[in-house]
Amino acid sequence: MFQKIKDIININDSNNFNITFKHHVIFWLVYFLFTTFRWGSYFNDYEYAFKTTILGFSIHMTLCYFNVYYLMPKFIYTRRYFIYGIALVAALFFMVILKFNLTYFLVSSNVWPEGPGTTSTLTLNYVIEMMLGELYVVTFVTAIKVTFDWIREHKRLLDMEKRQLETELRLLRTQISPHFFFNTLNNIYALTIEKSDKAPKIILKLSELMRYLLYETKQRRQSLTKEIMCLQSYLDLERIRYGDQLKININISGEIGGKEIAPMLLLSFIENSFKHGANKNVGEVNINIDFNVIEDFLHFRISNPIPTEKNNNIVKTTTGGIGIGNVKKRLELGYNEGEYYLDINNDGKEYVVNLKIKV
Template sequence: MQIISSEKNNFAKILNNKWVQHISYWIFYLLFFAVTWGSYDMNFKKTMMVELINLPAKITLVYWVIYFLFPKFLYKRKIGKFILLFGISLIIVSFTQRFTDNYIILKYYLKEFEVQPIFSYVQIIRSSINLGTVMAIPFILKLVDHVNKVQQNEQLLVREKLEAELVFLKNQVQPHFLFNTLNSLYSLILKKSDQSLDVILKLSELLRYMLYETNSKSVDLQKEVDSIKSYLELEKIRYGDRIDLSFNIWGDIGLNQIAPMIILPFIENSFKHSTKGFDGNAWITIDLGIKNNELKLNIENSIPQSGSDQESIIGGIGLQNVKRRLSLIYPENHDLKITANEDSYSVLLNLKLR
């Protein structure tokens, strides 16, 4: 059982050592009861010998229960079998103590006491109570240790599940984004546009960021902003002057970190829906800043009349994906408001950065 969490010093290692803990308990038990019973006639040597004679049976019972009955039955919630076998074990050890009491202890050490029948139920109950005193502390400690391990395992499973889900969600974002960008590149190649080379260059920068920078739990906010700039350059090449784009950055970006690929899906979503049923008059405004370690993101975009399907605007793999990631990574540290009107769509995200 771990008493001190630190393992960096020898004292902690000694206290946490299993053998040291067990030997210390039995020494303390012997000394406590030898002094307690010995104070009656101040013959501590005699009471020490009496406790030593009964000690093997007590040790056997304690370790039989905590290392066999507990894991075999109690931990597996086989309560009936555990109670039955524990009762049988207690009775057997109680009878064993009755023999040692009558034929060793009362005969050689406590001659002043009267010998009682071995099968006296009163004496067996007294022996059982006596055994209870030695079992109480090991039983409680073992149960507490087991409960702690179960809770730690449950927390570990939950954490591993969340981490696996986050990896899955992040891996969903990248192919989704890549698919859209490749579509843009394909259309430019078909048109034999010279801008296709610029798209390849910007796309390589984004892919480098996605492959090598987003594997960690957090990245520098500046790197995330740089990836957004590369994405915006791609979209400018794709749409040219047909979209009125405004991108404003304010505050001290460089001193903060953020979970990777959190902001980009919102921006990608704004391009997707401002150009749905594109009529050549689209606009997008992006305002990104930092105030008191809190990221404030405000994105607004136009919605063409031919593409103002509210349900499809609010849905989508990328947007649902990033909502889930926000709930997992920043459960109590973000506020997301999405508003879809007839002719405009807005995203307001306040995110407390670690």
């Protein structure tokens, strides 16, 4: 029977913060010693207290494990509360009868020495007092079990939310690469049609970017230095493509070493500035990019002119698409409130993105 109890405990608590059979033994041992010395000092008879505690101890254990591992899963977890109440009262009453007989025949004919008088028969007062005493122990142990079950369930839900968050972030990150590669390959295709000498250089630069995006962006956070280097490679690629008509002004200030940021987060803003700026402009295009690290925050700013056609009608620009929408979602999922601030402004002449983010 003792081995069966051990197996039940190990099965039910295998994932409960590594609570093992040893912890149960320690708990009951402490309880046994406390009860023995308590009643021993009360009666000034430690031998009697030891004997009665052994009897009560076995009853307490049986009731507690019967309740938490059978009655509660069978009735409480299935919301059959009335039946649970009846079953618990019946179990308490049965154990009191058992305790009375064991005490009477094995320890003393006075089964309730702490009572109002000598008790050698089963009385209503004795039954009520003993049932309340047993209920106290059962309630105490049940409270411990319920508390640890709640902690375990809470931890399980947090772990599940974390896994879901990481999965969604990975999915959002994987959307960036195909989107970026698709646009770049379209550009290479256009240059090959024109038989441009720039195509081989772009392909070489693209291979460097692919190596970084495929192998070095799997972590939740990436070195800010590496991320800026990746962005510079992308800008080099665009410089090859556009030539002298593209003017990119980059300013980096503050200490960027030792700082980290979500990988490929800023790439969407830069790609967006080309998609809605340089791609649609005729003539020289100026794109201004600022990286300014102040304490634990990166202040990132990028601006590009709103393109106009020859008839001076403003070309419609969008702030949506997979790029910006993806970034907003990743910021919501990957950073806490107060760790970032994003402002996108379009005044009809210039498209400006300001991002303040914890690094």
